[in-house]
Amino acid sequence: MQTEIMLIRIDLILETIGAIIAFAISHYANTAYKLTREKRLSDLSTGFLVLSVSMFGRVIGTIYFFVLADASGSGEALSLRNIVIIAYEALRIMAYALFALSTRRGVREYENNAPLMLLALPGLIDPNLEMIAIIVLLVVVLQALINYASNRSRFALYVVIGFLFLLLSHIFLIFSFNEYRGYILSQLSQFLGLIALLVMLIKAGR
């Protein structure tokens, strides 16, 4: 029980820091959109904002769940927990879909948008929202890789690393059922991914 509580505390701290980083990136992307009026920057900003909201929501929901579970017993707390989990996953998928949309290459330069077409593969109806998140994030990572391959900028490399770690965090989460190590790896991976994006933001701003 002590280990679980300690894990949850670390998890919430990492999630909170990650949410703040996502918000900072959203804010900068919005500033860039206001200056340039490039719509894809607005989509990127919204994506990171949704990601930030989902992470803050999970932190607040988890804290509330544990307070409620303490105060009133298991029934109400369990249903709230399920709501928090579903809302969190749905918002993350929405955020990743916005990343996929905003980071797609222009039609002029890249007619055969194979990564985005992965989203149209039939039969990907899976009750486990994690799988959907992984598939959407895979598209985002592929697009980021293609971008890095074409311009070889170190800022693009940070973006690849960031999204790759986010993808890994979801993959680790699949192996985390009844296994704490998978869960810890997942949270660390997510945190590292957002740190990579923060490093890009700081270095690009110099």
Place this chain on the structure above:
Amino acid sequence: MNRKRPYRSKMRILVDMMRAIQGEGEEGAGPTKVLYAANLSHDRLTQYLEELVEKELVIEKDQGGEARIYSLTEKGRDFLVEFVRIERFSEAFGIEI
């Protein structure tokens, strides 16, 4: 064989013009200099120069007679610095501006 020129957004054109003006330093640049450095037609040049002056990014100095010289304002210099940062950020995500 004709090489297709890459499409430039209006923002990109304005930035190219400002960089051309900045490149001339304190002395400023005349319209012809900006025209060739930014690779523009004359109509576009006039239209965009007016826009830059209106937005107070560039200042027009009258050198007497018909000669006009353009220099960056403080606001224009700050804009260019910020644009470079935004350009790096956007290109990291594969977004061209």
